[in-house]
Amino acid sequence: NLLIYPAEHVIYGEYMYEVWDEEMIKHLLGFFMPENMRIDVVSKSFAKSQDFHYEPWFGSRYTEEDISPSLMELWRNPPEIDVSLQLPSQNEFIPTDFSIRANDISNDLVTVTSPTCIIDEPLIRFWYKLDNTFKLPRANTYFRINLKGGYDNVKNCILTELFIHLLKDELNEIIYQASVAKLETSVSIFSDKLELKVYGFNDKLPVLLSKILAIAKSFLPSDDRFKVIKEDVVRTLKNTNMKPLSHSSYLRLQVLCQSFYDVDEKLSILHGLSLADLMAFIPELRSQLYIEGLCHGNLSQEEAIHISNIFKSIFSVQPLPIEMRHQECVICLPSGANLVRNVSVKNKCETNSVIELYFQIEQEKGMELTRLKALIDLFDEILEEPFFNQLRTKEQLGYVVECSPRVTYRVFGFCFCIQSSKYNPIYLQERIDNFISGLDELLEGLDDESFENYRSGLMAKLLEKDPSLTYESNRFWNQITDKRYMFDQSQKEAEDLKSIKKNDVISWYKTYLQQWSPKCRRLAVRVWGCNTNIKESEKHSKSALVIKDLTAFKLSSEFYQSLC
Known part of the structure; x- marks a missing residue:
């Protein structure tokens, strides 16, 4: 790119379109019609009676056929059009504020080298540090949410895993939209804790976090997605310990940790679980929480407190006492x-x-x-x-x-x-x-x-x-x-x-x-x-x-x- 574009355009040169030519766009879209379309269907189960041609180099079998006039007419004048076939709405996560907070903050905060605890309540504890080193319009916000009873027994453990996997599946669309705007999300599980990380450009980070937490609070999985995710988890558990190195680490931790649920036991329990079991478990899982988080980067302390208030406003639940939070003994x-x-x-x-x-x-x-x-x-x-x-x-x-x-x-x-x-x-x-x-x-x-x-x-x-x-x-x-x-x-x-x-x-x-x-x-x-x-x-x-x-x-x- 340095050989093609001037220095000020080198990062986005090939993606930047400076001229709006409406007639050219209409002309191009005019070619998007059934007569100009080709469909490739790849399958391992075509009808055996078909008259196949053979590709000469690799011997692959294939057929060619014309699209029937009746099907072509149906495509030209469909009785209805799927509402999802439209241009997406404007991405609400695209940042517009790139100001650097450290440039506007008093010297006392700028010289702090470690996070400080700005909120310590029964429901939530928050750590905060302003970035005064890299001075980029970015922030990293990490949270661990203790869920009630999520690791009390092997059944609860596998139900919690299913819930987290289904939550990630539910969040996929919104996470993708945000990632296009360079705002990333990670969702994972550690015993009874849901770990959520939201990081990237700080401007619209609170907007994304609000949407994620709202979904996490209210969503209930559908039967079809439950079956798909359950099958994925079954496959993952079956493949666990296939590599000897990871198997040895697993066996060591199984000896050392007091609460360590065997993968075969989890698999046995999982086979018998239904959507009804999960639906009955979710309200209890979300009924009491404890949240610990870190806000680090291009955020003022007021903005970090605002993020903590997002949690408190969405999760209006009883705090999970310390004796009910899972803590591992070795x-x-x-x-x-x-x-x-x-x-x-x-x-x-x-x-x-x-x-x-x-x-x-x-x-x-x-x-x-x-x-x-x-x-x-x-x-x-x-x-x-x-x-x-x-x-x-x-x-x-x-x-x-x-x-x-x-x-x-x-x-x-x-x-x-x-x-x-x-x-x-x-x-x-x-x-x-x-x-x-x-x-x-x-x-x-x-x-x-x-x-x-x-x-x-x-x-x-x-x-x-x-x-x-x-x-x-x-x-x-x-x-x-x-x-x-x-x-x-x-x-x-x-x-x-x-x-x-x-x-x-x-x-x-x-x-x-x-x-x-x-x-x-x-x-x-x-x-x-x-x-x-x-x-x-x-x-x-x-x-x-x-x-x-x-x-x-x-x-x-x-x-x-x-x-x-």
């Missing part, structure tokens, strides 16, 4: 735990096996939070390359070889994972254990310069400026959804890194990863490929506790207090 693995879970691949033709070796560290705790996170992240920084180099490059165990921290509802962990089509999970775990046992030597042999390079490199990453408004919004939103509200966590972690020495990392490793330490608590999730024999696991389970009855295991376990 299992506290016992001291010295060495647990194993063995499962065959779901796809019987899948040759890949996976080992995921998870070490549970600690739950986040007060002032020690950032130091512990800094130690875990620094350990990961040091370990990533040698782990990959040894097990992927040298030993060539499999295509996927990775290690990284895990944070499960604010409980720290560390994970080693290998996917392989050549070796079974037991051998893969033995190689991981061998690597871990040699880490003492690797860490001790790390010279001061190398350690400082790792530490300073991690500090530089933590202190990098957010590259975009959305990146910054997502960072804030993660703190809100985790109920941590530590918006400067990266800066605090970088500060804690300054005092961390090599011996601190070695001590951390010996405390949490060496098997003879009482604080070493591990869970090995083994997914066995179709070309391996899962019965081999019985020969290698003497030193580990194999989880065979997950329900009984959880009933006998302790759990961390829920933080989010």
Whole structure:
């Protein structure tokens, strides 16, 4: 475009029409008549008696036929015309106000670096931050709406999922109109929470939000859409865990989380659900709510408060008390735990096996939070390359070889994972254990310069400026959804890194990863490929506790207090 248009037109040059020629448009539309039309019908079920021609290159069969005069006449003079066959009305979401709010706000608000809570009521809590960095006419508004009883049991869980999917389906038309005007919408579900994100040009954002919330409050699904969406959800559930890597993560979370509904159980319940079940459930689901949101970008505080008032005016319901909102608890693995879970691949033709070796560290705790996170992240920084180099490059165990921290509802962990089509999970775990046992030597042999390079490199990453408004919004939103509200966590972690020495990392490793330490608590999730024999696991389970009855295991376990 730079070679074709002047600089001021380079973005929209090929889309801009500066001349209105009504006669030319009428002339062009004059060709839109039945005589000039061609219809292509593609089907795999044409009548067998038809006389087919064969396309010479690919051998595709086809027929040609004239449109009958009677059908042509019917098209020329139809008895009625579908009312939807008309030009769309003007898009009401096209922005007209592109003024930058930060240019008109007092310096006190402009210098604020973190969101502030501007509303904290039983029904709604709102966080707000004016964008004073990127200064674009855009805003990101994120909301999580707790729905009453949405995750109380497996039936409620699947009914809530159906409701959210049907709501997204109902919103499709209005979401598309807004997206044409660069105003985007995301609707998703997290346990009993509907997460709604509306982002883009800020001018007409409240208009779109009002329409979305009005539909969410009042809509009831039709029978035909219920059948379609139910079929989609059934298909999704059937395809869950087809990939061994995602299957291993699923199995790990199934052990760790107190409330984790099995996909097969959800599928069994779903088959028996009807539209009547959902219609009876929806009023209860919407009867009590709790909303937490973030308004970030080119919005004044008054505009953010106006957005909160949209929620309050549309959802005139009782607030959902905190004890009725779902909060996930994570299992506290016992001291010295060495647990194993063995499962065959779901796809019987899948040759890949996976080992995921998870070490549970600690739950986040007060002032020690950032130091512990800094130690875990620094350990990961040091370990990533040698782990990959040894097990992927040298030993060539499999295509996927990775290690990284895990944070499960604010409980720290560390994970080693290998996917392989050549070796079974037991051998893969033995190689991981061998690597871990040699880490003492690797860490001790790390010279001061190398350690400082790792530490300073991690500090530089933590202190990098957010590259975009959305990146910054997502960072804030993660703190809100985790109920941590530590918006400067990266800066605090970088500060804690300054005092961390090599011996601190070695001590951390010996405390949490060496098997003879009482604080070493591990869970090995083994997914066995179709070309391996899962019965081999019985020969290698003497030193580990194999989880065979997950329900009984959880009933006998302790759990961390829920933080989010």
